[in-house]
Amino acid sequence: MSVENFASAIGEAIGASMEKALEEKLIEIADLYGCHYLTSGVRNTKSGTKVKKLLMSDNYGNEYDIDGVFANENMQPLILFESKYIRYKKHNRDKASWICNAHSAVRRRYHSIRSSIAVLAGNWSGSSQAMMKSNDINLFFVPFELICALLLEVGIEFYWGEKEKIKAKDAWYKYNNLTFEQKTLIGRKMVSLIEVQLISLIENILDESIERQVKKIVVEIVSSLGEVKVFEFNTIDNALEFLGQDDLKNVFLITDSLSLFDPPPIFDE
Structure with missing residues (x-):
């Protein structure tokens, strides 16, 4: 596989590892509550195959590629999930504004949705966090320093500058040489940092004993x-x-x- 941007490549790989570990944990939680955790569509395409992406639309037919969703037995969505890794804060606003816009638009169409959750890894600015919080998105963070420490455990130096391409290339090749189990463990360790708080929040969101009242x-x-x-x-x-x-x-x-x-x-x- 030809790689042009090694920093981007290893970043995507780490983000994918975390997303996979998060999916494992969310499937486990969903099963406990008789729910489904979905990362792809349930409707069929014109050719009869399942939609690979989890596309959810707003009231105007615009579709948004959502990372994951908790749905009840009737496939009504309950919780929206996003999992994002960013190394440089300069990309924060674009990612944060997309999450805000997508989740807000989708929630106006599916009134069964109770909450939005974003698991954010890497470096996220205070302004981007404030933007998402103001849109009622619950945030969980996996700090960049923790990721660096986890990679250092397997001999990968991850703390380098944006223009240090040689170090980025070296990190990519070392990461690529890790076993499947090692890569999986890195993702699971990232998720373990926020696991307890995440499970607690999901339990509260899905608690059917709470009486519905008009909040505002x-x-x-x-x-x-x-x-x-x-x-x-x-x-x-x-x-x-x-x-x-x-x-x-x-x-x-x-x-x-x-x-x-x-x-x-x-x-x-």
């Missing part, structure tokens, strides 16, 4: 000029009172609209 009501109003305004209410009564106003078009008076001079919002950690 979100009202989005769109004007004929394209303006959009979103309102959130804690109770149904408050939302109905708001919607019962005689003249809702007044909510679009631009006197209270933010300007480009206004600073971004600040939230407490």
Whole structure:
């Protein structure tokens, strides 16, 4: 196999190893709850074969390649999963924004989905983490330093700069010479770091003893000029009172609209 970018190649291999180990663990958990963990489609193509990718669509027919999903016995999705490895933070925003956009769009179509989970390995910036958290995505991290330590255990130096191509090439060839068992173990050790917390969260998400209650009501109003305004209410009564106003078009008076001079919002950690 011809490799042009050795750093990218070993990164993809490590990410795939973690994803495989995560899949093993999630299948195990899914079985305990009578669920299915899927990483490919269940519908047939026109030729009659199963769809290889797990493509889930939004309300407008756009399809998103999701890494994995927990589904119940009726194949209704319950939890969306993403597994991503990134070495350099400069790629964070692209990956994070894709996850936010894809999961938000898919969740608006499949109202059975209860949660989104992303297992992130490598280096992830605070801003990309904040972006995903603001979109209600639960995050689990496998630090880059841990990956370096795991690879060093098998004689692979992984802590090198972006332009150190010789070291990247050496790391790739050494990784390629590892046995299947060694590569598998690296992925499992990565997942073991977040395993306990991940299982605990999934158990809470799938807990059927929790009574369903309305957590909040979100009202989005769109004007004929394209303006959009979103309102959130804690109770149904408050939302109905708001919607019962005689003249809702007044909510679009631009006197209270933010300007480009206004600073971004600040939230407490």
